Amino acid sequence: MSVPTIPDHEIEISAIRAQGAGGQNVNKVSSAIHLQFDILASSLPAALKERLLAISDHRITRGGVVVIKAQVHRSQEQNRIDALERLYELVARANDVPRARKATRPTRASGRRRLDGKTRRGAIKALRTRVTE
Template structure:
């Protein structure tokens, strides 16, 4: 497992406060507690390989223009939603930053092959006994 190192700068993230959806009484109608986070991938200081992997990821939060849009409205306060959106952005970028090592093809051992064939024979003999009973 290989991980690309990255740092997201604070000045590359754009926040806008919006009103949250859902129930919440009078507070939800007058307070803008939800947060829209916008992060432009192409204009960021991320490594070029990481930018390519993010754009190729096909996540629904990434627009056609290459801008990550995250809406955070889980909490009642704007500060908590802002922190939550930053955490979710870091998780999204970290998922693209981890590169799994390719699997090396190996042959099954002789013991595992014989165990597999023995279990198949045993299962077949059990099923053969399920036929019609003749006198």
């Protein structure tokens, strides 16, 4: 299944100042990106929305908004690309539907081996009893 595209108008991107060390560049330039994507208000298919909301990810709020903060790179454009890639990766992960597990039964031979092992173990334990004459 292909990952549906997300229209640009549904993604809210704002530039903010990055945290941490970096000196003058960090203090002056708003190079970090704060991305917000409202899952419920998006044009994604309903089934994909449900799977996205079911994912236990700290980036998804209780209100169904994906919040991603990208501040690894020095340039704003690189952080923007990084934030969008992380959003698309999250959507792609929710888009993969795991195959349903088919229950299987143990074979007759494996069942027999299991019972033989239990019988042997029981015999060993029976030999540990007190010897009487």
